[in-house]
Amino acid sequence: MADPLKEALFVVLDVSASMQHHLEEAKEAVQMLVNQKILFHKQDAVGIAVMGSLTTRNTLNEEHGAGNYEQLSVVQVMAPVSFQTVSAVNDVCIADGRADLIDAMCLAMDAVIKFVGTRKFSKRVLLISDCNSPADVNGVQLDEIANQLKASSMVFSVLGVGLDAPHRTPQQEHTLAVLNALEEKVGDNFALMSLARASDLLRALKKRSVRPSTAFRGSLKIGEAHLPVWSWRKVCKTAAVQMKAVSKAALDDEEASKQPDKTVAVERRAYVLARADGDGVAADADEGGVLSTELIEREVKPEDRINAYRYGRDLVPVSSMEEEELKFGVKEKCLELLGFVPQTDVPRHVFMSAPEAVVGDPEKPDAHRAMQALIAALEEEQSVGIARYAPRAAAPPRLVCLWPARKCLWLVGLPFAEEHRAIDWPPPATPRPTAEQLDAAGALVDALTLPRDGEPLRPKDVHNPRLQRTYQCIQHRALAPSGGGNALPPPSARIALPFVPDPALFGRAAPEIRRFGEACVVSEAVEGRKRGGGGERGEAKRLRAEEGDVGVGAPLQLQSSSVVQVDSGKPVDTFWTMLNDETQDLVAKAIAEMSDVIRNLLKRAESAADQFGMKAFACLRELRTGSVHYEEPEAYNALLHELKSEYDESAKSHLWHALKEDVVGGKGHGLITRDETEESEVSVEEAKAFWGRTSAPTQDMPAEAEEQEEEEDEYGDLV
């Protein structure tokens, strides 16, 4: 029997005074655990108690009367994990009580057992303590506890803090001795671990555990032989985090805000455009003397709809009865072998699908044996099986290959004729790589080869950044104190790390990379686009391209230097081309024109985050870099002053504020100071003051807030 997927967990947190310096760490660990349960295992139940609280609140105390199970307080009864659990953990704080560790243990076990009853849950108790609490127990009681743990197949983990050997108190020594005795008795179901290590494990990115179910059970047919097999999906794309649409306006409503997912209704209308030549309309048209050609939308009911499929230019309607004729499904599910081919005949890149693992029916020893023998034979013969596969009745058949692996055959789809494009390739490029170039490339490959030991970037170690980042943001917003935390946190290093080239590896390989670069000279991209691709879309794309390709402040060495005007389409490129032009001095012209481009962009920008805003800021940065580089600060500084006077007090003041934030955030739009170029007359203090004068929040913010409120009011009226 497979392990139940649901888990009932009871956490006991030691809050007695000696835990003072460890409680936050302990709470964080529990918080992480609860968070993972909310995200991945909503079915799990969690209960939380604190030991060493000043009050006593637990069922065992009520049953056994005062004097028993004192100063143990349940702060969250066993219940499916929810946000309440999170709050309960948050509210835990240090107290000065003194409770018995064994009492706590019994309480937790009791709570779990009572909660689970006969239901299918795996059971776990987690105790986080510094073991400074007494553990009052005799041998018989200990046996009893051990037996109960074993009988209920409960896992008991103690996460110890502050248990560094040389500084242990006698109390700790004693408690630890008791726990060790227990561990001996219980065996695998008991674990003693340091909290730091547990936190590390918890902090690792997590995924939802899925109990695999077979994709196919049947027989691998080899001629007349039937080899019973099971097949599991090995790789299955995890879906993105599902979010519900919530109406912003509806959240004002108290009733609706309780169930935000119910605030949006989706209405789908199916209609055709029909000529409005019903009687009435036609008569009107006659009167007016104009033939009515106006089209009206006529709703089509579901029963009046019919499916159609495209055949070239034609659209062929197909009735639901005929629809069956279009299908091509197998009568019975099947996996039939066509034959074997050499492994080299099935190149890796033709794999069409995520693989399934095919094994002999584990319930039939003969089948497992036969499959293993077949795998061994295929390995030895360097062959793969080709089979016809339809996992369900009525499914269309597909050709698959069965590739031998150690424990199973990998079943992977092969392309059909239509899916494989035979392309007429142009003849090969004429200059083939020279021996020197090949040599440099070989050295590069060797230098950048990742180590085999402790192999990095194994797919099973790399988590999906989108999913993990979404979890991170959800958690951040959920745990942030209400009102705050609206800005999303920066991506956690754990998420982003695998996607950044290892600086050490690339640093070491720098000589080889350079050598390769010198052997195979690659010029900068030549913009050979012929079409303007106007409109917003084109613009946005160009913008993206620029952002991706142009390192800030890196003067571009464009080949053509015939540019004599800053082009609003590609301002950054053309700006640098003009600056770098050695045949004529275009610096002043370039700066002036770039300023114009920025002015125009800002005029069109609605916010700092839209394409015009972003582009304008990017251009401004480039202009600044260029101005510093060519020691022409006046124009830039003048532009900033001009923008300030124009935007600071205007309706588009948010643009100015965004710019200001950029400066504070270190992206640097500030005035060019004397430190940067001697040409400038602006001192560092002046530059600071330039922003400081208006950035006094006491003056600006209320005004702005009012403005916004007014706007919202107007908006409200409109609605």
Added chain:
Amino acid sequence: MDLLLDDAENEYAELGAESDKEIPQKDCVLFIIDAHERMTRRSHGEPSPFMQALRGVINTMQDRILTGDNDMFGVLLYGTKKAQVPNDHQGFPHIFLLQELDLPSAESISKLNRLLESKEDPAFGHLEAHSSETCDFSNVLWVTSMIFNTSKQAKQTRRRAYIITDNDSPTGSSSSPRQQAITRACSFWREIMSKVRTNYKGTADAQELELLNPENLSDSWVHSAVCFSEDELASRLKRRSQRKRILGRLKLKINEDTEFSGCMVSMIRSYAKPPAIKLDAATNEEIKTHTMRICNVHGTSLQPVDLWRGYCYGGKWILFEPWELKALGREDSEQGLVLLGFKPRDRLKLYHNMKPAGFWQPLETRAGSTVAVEALVESLHKKERFAVCTYRRSTSEVRLVALLPQPLQLDPNTNSVVMPCGLYVIQLPFAEDIRELKLLPSMTESEFTPTELEAAHELVRSLKLAQAPVGTVPNPLMHKHYAYLRAVATHESDTKPTVDGTLPDAIFLEERRGPIRRFMEAFNLPSEAPTSSASSSKKPKAEKIGPPQSTADWKELWQTQGLTSQTMTTLKSFLKELGLPVSGKKADLIARIQEHLLAEATDADTLLLGNHSLIATELAS
């Protein structure tokens, strides 16, 4: 400079502006078929070259419908007796536009098919070789360019003309050099049948090109004047008219200073049955749909900006702006392929696969990329390594990919490119996508008996296929789908049965019965599919047959111990029918029914049922 390279660059240049999603890149194909009488002569019982050409055209069109490409096709004949030219232009004798440029349709294919099958001479007639009239080939080219330039359909497409002729020099030996130049400049692609010819490549003469395409050079004509012999014109045409679909430009970055330009080419893609389009049954008009989101509280229609995206976090609703979510997980990540390192080939496990691989090819946007990448690919191939990269296109999320080297591969006979130099881009699964499977441990060779091992080896050796069916077998589902649609569209009643190429070859297997038998016996395998074992661990699903109708049904149920699986409602209604009381628990109802059936049963039944009841009671006790 070779014209082919020009063409390739044009293709990329066109694409440069849009690099994001798969752009519908339409082709506009005009088949120019030589219809001189010479072409209609049969030889050795084979269909005439003209007929073969037509069949090739039909196959190509059907193939394109099947692969769902919105390409346009036209058929132009020359050397006909009659003339038919668009807009009824005069002065172009012996040129006949059989089919105007358009998307292929069932009707147009049927028309060609009829032409193919008819025994009579077609209405347009074939011009005899010794006839005094001749067809001026430059006129053909004029008409061709006219068709391309006047057709609205041909706008924004890539134009290609295929000239199918058995004449070595369609311009005629007596033509002026100028005409020959035009022919070359036009740089069409010729298929010459039955004879091996030398390569026919001309240099582009700008002046002549201008004459043909006064406006724009980039209205590129297809030009690979390759001549070869080939029996199967149809398959040749089909292959030839495939061209590469570029998914978008993508750079390959090694570090800040070393970057190569390239593009992703679609070579293998999974292709499913296209979705149905909904029509209004009354008018056969396409139904439009409109989706509106409405606020349940205020009843207003909601725009995307009026919405949060919400996630229920343990009962607390976490809200996001839609735009916040878009950027999640790809902050700071770079577009394109960014190298993370190389790994030995065996570290790419077989299960590290999500979907069909893409193919990345260097482009000369950054001059020198091709040579550099070629050097890199060669070394990767030699050292048996692959590259691990991050991969992001502007709209998609960041993924890890493996780049497998594909060195340049040439056909040893023709020296043409089989596969160009590039890198296969294989998407790797993430930790979340990989499932841990608990599989039984593998067995070592020593655990088997020699007979068992020999049986397995013999099986593998004897069942060797001559050729791996990779990309060669057509999908029977698609063929059935389109064959049926065509039959409906053209009101043809007889459709050919679909050939299922995925079926095992029965004769092949029958011939190898011995090894299969021995394998079967060595491992004690059944010769019939085990029946119910397939769902042994799952609960058998309730069968979806309706409630029993007749008394016979009920008897059968009784015999098969199926009474208990009936619902109370069914049992009660049956009892009601019989006029028996319907009160009591389920067991009571069943007992009552059994009693009744027993009373009614014939002797033979009684015997049978009696036995069963006996067994049932035994089991119960």
